Amino acid sequence: MRNRPLAVFAFVIATLCCLTRWAYAQIDPLFSWNDGAAKSAVADFVKRVTTQGGPDFVPPDERIATFDNDGTLWSEQPVYFQVAFAVDRAKALAPEHPEWKTQQPFKTLLEDGIKALAEVGEKGLLDIVAVTHTGISTEEFSKIVLDWTASARHPRFDRPYTDLVYQPMLELMTYLRANGFKTFIVSGGGIEFMRPWTEKTYGIPPEQVVGSSGVTEFQIDGKGEAVLLKLPKVEFVDDGQGKPVGINRFIGRRPIFAFGNSDGDQQMLEWTAAGSGARFMGILHHTDAEREWAYDRASPIGKLDKAWDEGVERGWVIVDMKADWKVIYPFEKQ
Incomplete structure (x- = not known):
């Protein structure tokens, strides 16, 4: 109960911030410009x-x-976000593919992560996308994407990509x-x-x-x-x-x-x-x-x-x- 005044204060501040943004939007719909x-x-x-x-x-x-x-x-x-998704997806699939430890472009990708993309080139990236985006239903893929957007974090901002x-x-x-x-x-x-x-x-x-x-x-x-x-x-x-x-x-x-x-x-x-x-x-x-x-x-x-x-x-x-x-x-x- 001792924290209740602080919680109420935080709620009031948050509400005022939302109302302020709403008021700005009514006056100027492009208020961030x-x-x-x-x-x-x-x-x-x-x-x-x-x-x-x-x-x-x-x-x-x-x-x-x-x-x-x-x-x-x-x-x-630093890379298109879908590429970051493909890299994370490849890492998640790696335990099912022990051959990737010696097979390119996966070997380089698993060792160096996103830093390896320049080395594997366009063909290597296409191979990674093919493996990480196919072989499953559209419904399964949609769920995987949503799980990734909910959990993955951008390397610079440490926030969800969305x-x-x-x-x-x-x-x-x-x-x-x-x-x-x-x-x-x-x-x-x-x-x-x-x-x-x-x-x-x-x-x-x-x-x-x-x-x-x-x-x-x-x-x-x-x-x-x-x-x-x-x-x-x-x-x-x-x-x-x-x-x-x-x-x-x-x-x-x-x-x-x-x-x-x-x-x-x-x-x-x-x-x-x-x-x-x-x-x-x-x-x-x-x-x-x-x-x-x-x-x-x-x-x-x-x-x-x-x-x-x-x-x-x-x-x-x-x-x-x-x-x-x-x-x-x-x-x-x-």
Whole structure:
């Protein structure tokens, strides 16, 4: 009972913090964005396309917004998070595969962990992904992914990977949906890896996730139950030129709003820009080495080079993370 006043005080403080954030959101739905050209461009575009009778009005069923995931909605350093998942999954499977102690790329991976990825190369990484992502049903894989997101910790921040989502982008997606937009993820990441957690994390349901996919096969398992088995064969790569193809195949409408952060998003932005009427193309530039990371042209992960040049030339909105965002992650104090 002696701790009750302290508990009550903590509850009151937490409640006030929540109410403060709620109040800010009512006044300014993009309250984690600094005032400036990028924030103004977003607000101006939304106002233009939602003003009934205005020259740029877009009916709600055509208000499609697409977002890359890695490096656009959550961090992607020091390795893509799905790669970290594959590494952890390989370690968990290792006791069932004693041959990996001498077989590459698994030998190097088990000895050096994520540090070994540069050494094993792209082919080695594909072998690791094939072993860790296939041979089980889609339901089993979904559970494994959810268990990993609940237990794995990012090496720099010591937090769940799903904590490393960008607060300003969460606000942006909420703002768009409040104005009649339908928000989609269009990512080079695996569709089966993203779908289990995107609704809880981003408010984007699984049917609005477009990603790279492997072949699945319908089977009746040993228990007589119908399952979809994940096979070690690539079906579709949703990156680069694949993104507009994926949008056309799975969404069926050209976006009027698209956001990315790397050269892998260039074609999605170009496809969006090529439509008629009002268009918004956004690029997130990672410039904050203190709170997140700073990288662009030379980075092997999230390389931003040609898309950056095209964005500057064509007047796309370039968001400078350090200058345009008050906070990066939801857990930061404001």
